[in-house]
Amino acid sequence: MAESLDLLKGTLDLLILRTLQAGPMHGWAISERIEQISQDVLQVNQGSLYPALHRLEHHGWIQAEWGVSELGRRARFYRLTAAGRKQLDIESKNWDRLSIAIGRVIKLA
Numbered sequence: 001m002a003e004s005l006d007l008l009k010g011t012l013d014l015l016i017l018r019t020l021q022a023g024p025m026h027g028w029a030i031s032e033r034i035e036q037i038s039q040d041v042l043q044v045n046q047g048s049l050y051p052a053l054h055r056l057e058h059h060g061w062i063q064a065e066w067g068v069s070e071l072g073r074r075a076r077f078y079r080l081t082a083a084g085r086k087q088l089d090i091e092s093k094n095w096d097r098l099s100i101a102i103g104r105v106i107k108l109a
Helices: 009-020 027-035 046-059 082-108
Strands: 062-067 075-082
Touching: 009 027, 009 046, 009 062, 009 075, 009 082, 027 046, 027 075, 046 062, 046 075, 046 082, 075 082
Parallel strands: none
Antiparallel strands: 062 075
């Protein structure tokens, strides 16, 4: 199994917003989807996920409502808002700039 990597707070926000772009999901499904897409390199622990979801909801970038999970349990489902789509675009562009800049420094070194 690949070694998991710790996520910076802003990076986790970006990953959550991007994951919710596909449609509403409950918290556990969001963390599972990130893990699946990253091929088990990125693992989001619940102690980081739920504070991030609350932070994003506070900013108005996501909205939550109660529903029933695929296991028949009551769960909060999160969805991206219009403001969240705008923020995702901003964060994605910032990420592209940052990753290019880091790549330049690493190649130089």
